[in-house]
Amino acid sequence: MGEFDLIARYFKRPVRRAALGVGDDCALLLPRPSTQIAISTDMLVAGRHFFADTDPCRLGHKSLAVNLSDLAACGAKPLAFTLALSLPGVDEPWLAAFAHGLLALADAHGCELIGGDTTAGPLNICITVLGEVPVVDGRSQALLRSGAKPGDDLYVSGTLGDARLALDALLGKITLPDAVLAAARERLEQPTPRVALGLALRGVASAALDVSDGLIGDLGHILESSGVGATVDADAVTTLIAANRSSTLGRPAEGPSDLSLTQDQWRTLALSGGDDYELLFTAPVHLREAVAQASRSSQTAVTRIGQIDATAGLRLVDQRSQPLANRYASFDHFA
Structure with a gap:
């Protein structure tokens, strides 16, 4: 041929x-x-x-x-x-x-x-x-990386970390039950582009990008472009890993020990894992109901994971708002 x-x-x-x-x-x-x-x-x-x-x-x-x-x-x-x-x-x-x-x-x-x-x-x-x-x-009604303002809420769509979980398993770094690997591998190989949510967020989100290289690194692009900082609840992000939910495992979740991963490994998956192709975006606090409506109309879950700060830099906290060391890096082809 x-x-x-x-x-x-x-x-x-x-x-x-x-x-x-x-x-x-x-x-x-x-x-x-x-x-x-x-x-x-x-x-x-x-x-x-x-x-x-x-x-x-x-x-x-x-x-x-x-x-x-x-x-x-x-x-x-x-x-x-x-x-x-x-x-x-x-x-x-x-x-x-x-x-x-x-x-x-x-x-x-x-x-x-x-x-x-x-x-x-x-x-x-x-x-x-x-x-x-x-x-x-x-x-222009385009969503850009440069519009985040101090006080804005920080949101992410869908789930995070499962694509990285599948990659680590396929590379032989960890072992997963067959059902968990199948579900995670689907997230790696067949991601869902959040087009409907992106359209619904026009006029609502102040800044946006998609999570391709990892939340920490991609968030850094918004912070740099907007000249702001952010505080992120690392444990709220970790709950977005679908493989740590009973719906994926087929039994009641027992916490991070379900897949024999440490808490730091779970955080690494959620904060550093790439290939999620979810939307990371900011919006003013007074538009929380508009964000909720965008979520409903696009049939896409969104989760508030932090806020934008006037002080430069990225700060990670746990579920008790205690500071965490930021030792999480996103993917870089030439690093």
């Missing part, structure tokens, strides 16, 4: 919103009046971002999900995306499953594949996604 046959068979589809899609030298978009186009690019490299034996359907899903998560963090509505794909060879069953996972998520969010590139080489997936953000009375 040649390159263009591969594209035509697995990735060429009729466009509905774009003016011109896959098959020409450029795609053509028609942005609506009073909108901005949000653009984000992410690359997934075999052996770096995913294991070679990852289910290709899940890999297709994740490849787009990590990009949609960036749009969610910006409060942007998905519009279209391009796919650059390096393949070691043409494996048709693999391609069919990959395309299914990729395009099923794209269809769920009304995000069209409009072009890209294919080449022979080590497995490498690069997606550029485009979204729309309204401009109202000359002001």
Whole structure:
């Protein structure tokens, strides 16, 4: 099968919103009046971002999900995306499953594949996604990292730490019961982009980003961009690890000893673990009900985990508000 046959068979589809899609030298978009186009690019490299034996359907899903998560963090509505794909060879069953996972998520969010590139080489997936953000009375409604103010509440969506738990198990660092590993691995390989929540938070959140490298490191980007500090309840964050809940373990939870992990290990999972793709955001205290409404309308749980401070720096406290040493670091490709 040649390159263009591969594209035509697995990735060429009729466009509905774009003016011109896959098959020409450029795609053509028609942005609506009073909108901005949000653009984000992410690359997934075999052996770096995913294991070679990852289910290709899940890999297709994740490849787009990590990009949609960036749009969610910006409060942007998905519009279209391009796919650059390096393949070691043409494996048709693999391609069919990959395309299914990729395009099923794209269809769920009304995000069209409009072009890209294919080449022979080590497995490498690069997606550029485009979204729309309204401009109202000359002001963009995009969520940025730079708007957090002292006194704002600090929230995170969904659960944290399970993707890191799965990674540690797959690397042989810990041993998990089969049911726990299966649930955690799904969080690692098939994350849910919080697009609906991001849209609902426009005009509510003062700052936002998605948690991809770990809560501690990603929160640091908001603090730096906004020129503020924060206090985080580390134990409140730890309760967000789904693997430490009875619903996942299938029996009443007995605390952190359920999986033979220390309290510090649980905190490391929640505070440093990456690949969660949840939204971390701030909002003024007087908008707590608006945040709750955004949570309800998007059917996405949110948890208040701290507050923004005028004093620079990040402070961790336990459930008794006692200070904890911050020895938790997030992922860095070149550290």
